[in-house]
Amino acid sequence: MEPELTLRIATPADAAEMLRVIRAAFSARRPVDPPAAALSDGEADIALALREGAGIVVESDGVMQACVLLEIADGVVTLRRVSVVPTVAGRGVARSMIASALSVAADLGASRAKLVARTEFPELISWWQEHGFNVLEPAPNGVWMGRDLPVVVDVPTADDMRDLGRRLAGVLRAGDVLVATGDLGAGKTTLTQGIGEGLDVEGPVISPTFVISRVHPARGNGPGLVHVDAYRLGDASELADIDLDASLADAVTLVEWGGGLAEWLAADRLEIDIVRGLDSDERTVYLTGVGERWAGVLDTLRRPA
Ligand SMILES: Nc1ncnc2c1ncn2[C@@H]1O[C@H](COP(=O)(O)OP(=O)(O)OP(=O)(O)O)[C@@H](O)[C@H]1O
Ligand SMILES: [Mg+2]
Structure with a gap:
């Protein structure tokens, strides 16, 4: 080791x-x-x-x-x-x-x-x-x-990651685009599960390994969730083949991404970067809102000083 x-x-x-x-x-x-x-x-x-x-x-x-x-x-x-x-x-x-x-x-x-x-x-x-x-x-x-500089949230366990997703869901609305980056197994899907619970959408949120994108309709009046796994795509042009625009306006769209090129997706977006502890289960989540939509929106998620 x-x-x-x-x-x-x-x-x-x-x-x-x-x-x-x-x-x-x-x-x-x-x-x-x-x-x-x-x-x-x-x-x-x-x-x-x-x-x-x-x-x-x-x-x-x-x-x-x-x-x-x-x-x-x-x-x-x-x-x-x-x-x-x-x-x-x-x-x-x-x-x-x-x-x-x-x-x-x-x-x-x-x-x-x-x-x-x-x-x-x-x-x-x-x-x-x-x-x-x-x-x-x-x-x-x-x-x-x-x-x-991002809003920084410490996330010791997988349950805490789902909890962060539920809290994040509280500030989301239809049309939002979230781009989650992080290494394999960082916790992107786990966070998305919490977001799905918070938004109260149908179906289990699972790793969309064989399908590139999965639509989870809302159970109530809130927005649905479109969950995209772009991690294994070769480059941004392959992502263009997924018909994101059709669903973008009335759902929250979360793209799991291997890093880079996020700016290609949407001018206003929430960038979520998940970093593993060097030698522990702990994760640190960095949230950066890009564009006017996000001004001040994340303040409630800031780590208590
Ligand atoms: N603090 C933590 N936060 C999130 N997940 C954790 C944490 N500690 C352990 N885990 C575990 O790490 C794994 C994260 O897997 P997950 O599928 O969410 O990652 P991912 O980033 O979506 O991976 P992939 O790149 O394969 O899509 C889960 O098995 C989860 O239980
Ligand atoms: Mg995943």
Whole structure:
């Protein structure tokens, strides 16, 4: 079994180890000109950044494997030095670390996040887009990317996930489009079951593995539920083959999605991102309303402070 990964808030005493991780991560990238500023950081720079802002570190067996610095000013968090050592790549470390950086930033009073991505790394720009960031404007040697911070809900068990779905149903109405992202088994269908109960729709909500979409008519006067599983579709053009538009207006539509391209679906949408704990059943759900429909709607779901 791979060693357990743990996440925690950094302290200035972590500066030397963070510098090691930053150098390992940035020197593993293709060389760029001018070189990444990260490669000329010293321990004192990191310690100062931690005193003035914050940081998150990921460790396994007490050895640091990933880190990020957070600079917070005027309600905006800037993510800097996003670093994962190459040996733990592919374990969802960056995804969990950034998710928790965004929730720490929200706890510290920020409402938006931004960062600079180098133009030489289009794959990194795509990764950030899959995690809700949009390209904003040019930056020296790169682009500024940004997103609103989500409402964060801790979900310890599957029952709590269904309960969140029932509470969410309370703010939904016909025409709403929800896009649920998260790895295999994250809990997208479990959340949808709670939404189905809350909306009081017919039929068991189950994983639509062999059918791509399933319609659950309302039992009462509320909206029905259209449950779409796009996870296994190759790309957005295959999704176009499903006749979503026909049902969109009088039902709530929830699309289970593997990540990315959500903006293709609907201009106004609720993005639901489910992130697994690195080594537990716990899930963290990030809710981001995009478009005017969602302004203020999610406030009742915010985690009690
Ligand atoms: N905190 C939790 N929240 C949600 N599900 C949990 C939790 N802890 C354990 N589980 C279990 O994890 C599984 C989640 O499966 P589910 O089908 O909902 O995921 P999914 O994201 O829809 O997967 P797929 O990508 O296959 O569609 C269920 O068996 C559920 O009981
Ligand atoms: Mg599912």
